Amino acid sequence: MSSSQRQLHLGLFLFSTGYHPAGWRLPESRTDGAFDPKFLHRVAQQLEEAKFDFFFLGDALASSADMQNMFPSQMVRLEPFTMIASIAAVTEKIGLIVTANTTYAEPYHIARLTASLDYLSGGRTAWNVVTGADARAALNFSREKHWDNTKRYDYADEFVKVVKELWDSWEDDALVRDKESGVFVDESKVHAIHHVGEHFSVAGPLNVARPPQGQLPLLSAGTSERSQELGAQFSSAIFTGQILIEQAIEFYAGIKSKLTKYNRNPDELFIMPGLVPLVGRTEAEARAKYLELSELLVTDFNLAPLSGRIGIDLTGLPLDGPLPDLSLSTHPVHEVQQLVRLAELASGHEDISVRELFYYFTATARGHLLIVGDPEQIADHMEEWFVRRAADGFNICPPYMPGGLDLFIELVVPVLQRRGLFRTEYEGSTFREHFGLARPDNQFTRTSALQGS
Numbered sequence: 001m002s003s004s005q006r007q008l009h010l011g012l013f014l015f016s017t018g019y020h021p022a023g024w025r026l027p028e029s030r031t032d033g034a035f036d037p038k039f040l041h042r043v044a045q046q047l048e049e050a051k052f053d054f055f056f057l058g059d060a061l062a063s064s065a066d067m068q069n070m071f072p073s074q075m076v077r078l079e080p081f082t083m084i085a086s087i088a089a090v091t092e093k094i095g096l097i098v099t100a101n102t103t104y105a106e107p108y109h110i111a112r113l114t115a116s117l118d119y120l121s122g123g124r125t126a127w128n129v130v131t132g133a134d135a136r137a138a139l140n141f142s143r144e145k146h147w148d149n150t151k152r153y154d155y156a157d158e159f160v161k162v163v164k165e166l167w168d169s170w171e172d173d174a175l176v177r178d179k180e181s182g183v184f185v186d187e188s189k190v191h192a193i194h195h196v197g198e199h200f201s202v203a204g205p206l207n208v209a210r211p212p213q214g215q216l217p218l219l220s221a222g223t224s225e226r227s228q229e230l231g232a233q234f235s236s237a238i239f240t241g242q243i244l245i246e247q248a249i250e251f252y253a254g255i256k257s258k259l260t261k262y263n264r265n266p267d268e269l270f271i272m273p274g275l276v277p278l279v280g281r282t283e284a285e286a287r288a289k290y291l292e293l294s295e296l297l298v299t300d301f302n303l304a305p306l307s308g309r310i311g312i313d314l315t316g317l318p319l320d321g322p323l324p325d326l327s328l329s330t331h332p333v334h335e336v337q338q339l340v341r342l343a344e345l346a347s348g349h350e351d352i353s354v355r356e357l358f359y360y361f362t363a364t365a366r367g368h369l370l371i372v373g374d375p376e377q378i379a380d381h382m383e384e385w386f387v388r389r390a391a392d393g394f395n396i397c398p399p400y401m402p403g404g405l406d407l408f409i410e411l412v413v414p415v416l417q418r419r420g421l422f423r424t425e426y427e428g429s430t431f432r433e434h435f436g437l438a439r440p441d442n443q444f445t446r447t448s449a450l451q452g453s
């Protein structure tokens, strides 16, 4: 590809035992990385050497032991603010995304924690705004049930506005620290926010000075209309799970078209689908690893969820028999055909069995696309999604750790760089700079300037 101005953005979506549910069972995989600071530091430093945009840790506020076969990495992990603070101390350039849930928090707390992390990381922090994918969280926070989508996003909208005001409550030059005059702070540049809304009343100001990035970039990942509006209004990047390119293109265009309503430029928001790259030095090596992982799944081969996914009842069919006629599907047939095609590509042959479709479905059940191939094949896929505007970059989810990440960095990143798709050096040192996002003016400074004029 000829080099163009537009560049791919790459982040790591950390699953400490790998994205594949059986990733931890490979002989070479680490099983205990989630709680080992040395492991986590090494991963972040490795990403920085490879010039990744960011390291991202998701979060949930509930758990149970029965998550072990499908979601071992999400069952138990470190609290994000604490972990990211530790990583900030051993890295210098890589962006750091911390997840905080608005449904079970107070804006003052989150403004304070995020602003503090932005200082500790030298302007490298961004906030993934979630309203909570796990409804069981309610039971851990003295509530009877998780709020519905409307209430969660009403709350989140107001929450985010309050946090943004708190970040601005100290103008950039409020702290004059003038030894001569004895003036430590210019009080005219410190603003109580006096927020009184439907859900929050917050006087302000914050007790942390304006963060290095002024306003931390926000990220979001919801699928509902309300979440997409929140993203279009406030987010710098949207995470998404997309398997089929046509749907991904539609999603991309749909989100970007919402931005004008908020006086935003489509280039200020980056769409980042997840990608699970199962890379080998050769295609055969990658395919052998995929098969090895598939056979390590701990499963009772319950075909009900897969039947729902493809709109054909597979229960009772022999696992090693052929798939039924796909035109029987109650879903759009071409989508089911494309899903099966992806499973065939991963398996390396056509006419896959029910078992082989089950393997692919289980590996991608969390919604991110798994591609099996050699470095050029993985890069081809990424380039196609990037050029056709299905993606501005990818949230890389290595299928096993650390080997899956090592191979991606060693083999795929250089191909992307050679094709002019990915940076070979950082141009800046903050999260905003990695994405070419300007540092916003302080809303209070702007208002006083307008009043002055």
Ligand SMILES: Cc1cc2nc3c(=O)[nH]c(=O)nc-3n(C[C@H](O)[C@H](O)[C@H](O)COP(=O)(O)O)c2cc1C
Residues within 6 Å of the ligand: 057, 058, 059, 060, 099, 101, 129, 130, 131, 132, 133, 134, 149, 220, 221, 222, 223, 224, 225, 226, 227, 228, 239, 240, 241, 274, 395
């Ligand atoms: C890539 C990706 C990462 C996500 N990370 C989290 C997370 O860390 N914590 C969380 O509660 N939800 C997470 N979610 C879920 C979304 O925030 C959102 O709640 C979910 O997609 C449902 O959409 P809705 O909130 O619009 O109904 C993630 C979703 C995606 C696609």
